[in-house]
Amino acid sequence: MTDAQNNTRKPDPCSFVIFGVTGDLAHRLVMPALYNLAASNLLPEKFCVVGIARKATSADELREGLLAGLKKFATRPIDDAIARQLLECVTSIEADPEDPASFDRMREQLDALEERRQTGGNRLFYLATPPDGFAPIARELGRTGMLQENGSWRRLVVEKPFGTDLESAKKLNADLLEILTEHQIYRIDHYLGKETVQNILVLRFANGMFEPIWNRNHIDHVQITVDEKLGVGHRGSFYDATGALRDMVPNHLFQLLSLVAMEPPTRFDAHSVRAEKANVLAAIQLQSEAEALHNSVRGQYIGGTVDDTVIEDYHKTKDVANGSTTETYAALKLIIDNWRWAGVPFYLRTGKALATKRTEVAIKFKQAPFAMFQGTPVEALSHNYLVIGVEPNEGIALQFNTKVPGPAIKIDGVEMKFRYKDYFKAQPSTGYETLIYDCMIGDNILFQRADSVEAGWCAVEPFLDAWKNAGSSGLKSYRAGSEGPVEADELMARDGRSWRKLG
Numbered sequence: 399m400t401d402a403q404n405n406t407r408k409p410d411p412c413s414f415v416i417f418g419v420t421g422d423l424a425h426r427l428v429m430p431a432l433y434n435l436a437a438s439n440l441l442p443e444k445f446c447v448v449g450i451a452r453k454a455t456s457a458d459e460l461r462e463g464l465l466a467g468l469k470k471f472a473t474r475p476i477d478d479a480i481a482r483q484l485l486e487c488v489t490s491i492e493a494d495p496e497d498p499a500s501f502d503r504m505r506e507q508l509d510a511l512e513e514r515r516q517t518g519g520n521r522l523f524y525l526a527t528p529p530d531g532f533a534p535i536a537r538e539l540g541r542t543g544m545l546q547e548n549g550s551w552r553r554l555v556v557e558k559p560f561g562t563d564l565e566s567a568k569k570l571n572a573d574l575l576e577i578l579t580e581h582q583i584y585r586i587d588h589y590l591g592k593e594t595v596q597n598i599l600v601l602r603f604a605n606g607m608f609e610p611i612w613n614r615n616h617i618d619h620v621q622i623t624v625d626e627k628l629g630v631g632h633r634g635s636f637y638d639a640t641g642a643l644r645d646m647v648p649n650h651l652f653q654l655l656s657l658v659a660m661e662p663p664t665r666f667d668a669h670s671v672r673a674e675k676a677n678v679l680a681a682i683q684l685q686s687e688a689e690a691l692h693n694s695v696r697g698q699y700i701g702g703t704v705d706d707t708v709i710e711d712y713h714k715t716k717d718v719a720n721g722s723t724t725e726t727y728a729a730l731k732l733i734i735d736n737w738r739w740a741g742v743p744f745y746l747r748t749g750k751a752l753a754t755k756r757t758e759v760a761i762k763f764k765q766a767p768f769a770m771f772q773g774t775p776v777e778a779l780s781h782n783y784l785v786i787g788v789e790p791n792e793g794i795a796l797q798f799n800t801k802v803p804g805p806a807i808k809i810d811g812v813e814m815k816f817r818y819k820d821y822f823k824a825q826p827s828t829g830y831e832t833l834i835y836d837c838m839i840g841d842n843i844l845f846q847r848a849d850s851v852e853a854g855w856c857a858v859e860p861f862l863d864a865w866k867n868a869g870s871s872g873l874k875s876y877r878a879g880s881e882g883p884v885e886a887d888e889l890m891a892r893d894g895r896s897w898r899k900l901g
């Protein structure tokens with residue numbers, strides 16, 4: 399959230415109801431984001447935060463815990479007056495989906511609170527809980543009528559994972575859509591909260607020069623990289639059941655892919671943008687298991703050093719099963735089977751415990767014909783890349799060939815760079831501010847629609863199945879602190895291509 403956004407309209411009065419208020423997500427991201435919104439004067443005038451916990455907690459106890467969290471995770475210095483004002487809005491209510499009567503009591507308490515706070519009955523229910531809580535909580539909210547929109551709005555926010563495969567994603571969508579309509583559901587993918595990710599749309603569609611060449615006539619291939627330095631750390635139990643593919647690809651990497659590959663929407667509104675994103679995901683060619691094995695690499699890290707930190711073998715991580723075949727690295731080659739992209743491979747890679755922390759999209763343009771330079775000292779032309787740096791080098795770089803000054807014909811690759819930090823001063827944020835603000839104003843352009851979620855799972859399912867059936871065979875190792883398994887380089891080399899070096 400930049401200060402320039404301060405002229406944005408304030409959301410309607412509302413209650414912000416957090417399930418899982420004592421958990422990590424609420425402390426680390428949701429409350430600091432609410433604080434940043436408060437500091438930018440972007441919270442409603444009439445507002446209350448209701449923390450829902452399974453066991454009774456007093457409002458004071460809850461406020462104390464949230465304040466400690468704010469101090470620890472705030473992205474900017476805390477102004478006591480703003481923090482106090484925000485925490486004064488906090489109340490606590492006890493409710494547990496396993497005890498339906500507690501939801502009946504919750505409804506009464508919420509009605510009374512809203513009467514006092516004059517929030518007009520608008521409610522945002524934020525499910526900051528483990529995913530097995532989503533459907534039971536929604537069911538109880540639905541049963542007690544708390545999600546019914548009668549002249550006021552009622553919205554439900556859910557965080558990834560939206561299922562763990564196609565079947566479970568369909569089930570979750572069906573469960574939620576039995577109780578709510580699609581416009582009430584806000585599926586958060588935090589990648590869409592990143593300015594640089596949102597900027598892909600602007601880069602493509604607010605400039606006249608990119609779109610005419612953004613297709614198979616001019617683009618050779620696209621590389622999407624999300625490399626992380628951190629190992630799995632204390633998340634062994636979650637990660638071992640999930641793996642790199644499920645954790646990152648159908649959600650975060652596909653957000654990047656769909657923004658890069660979608661057709662121009664007719665309008666910059668939720669309906670048009672989300673429809674085009676869903677269309678392009680549905681156009682990803684479904685691979686057979688054999689093709690999926692051929693077009694993918696999965697790896698698991700073994701002990702090594704990242705910067706100065708020693709990372710132990712993945713399989714020694716706490717809560718990771720003995721002999722686990724869970725991948726901590728995944729590389730895939732995908733084909734989007736439509737008129738714009740047929741024949742242009744999209745290479746995706748992501749992993750933990752790698753040499754660099756880097757998220758970027760690199761678009762490689764087709765090589766210029768070399769004939770003209772034959773018979774000159776030029777040995778090769780360097781590649782034309784357009785690189786969209788998402789993190790940590792937020793910006794855009796264009797690589798092209800230029801003549802080296804001097805009497806002989808020599809050509810070298812150079813780079814033209816735009817860096818966000820050179821042009822804009824943004825307040826450090828959690829990345830959740832825009833998403834939470836958008837939920838409160840009812841704009842779901844940055845949220846995932848049910849069909850996109852399902853199309854994403856559909857595209858990765860062949861890889862999940864092929865890897866499951868292959869067991870430990872085909873699982874490659876790579877050293878923590880390296881650039882990933884060498885087989886990922888071979889995946890590209892086989893097509894006469896190579897990954898961009900990220901060092």
Ligand code: BG6
Nearest residue numbers: 558588624626645646650757789
């Ligand atoms: C989360 C994954 O969704 O995204 C994590 O569960 C991963 O495993 C994280 O580390 C990456 O997010 P970012 O914003 O740091 O790229």
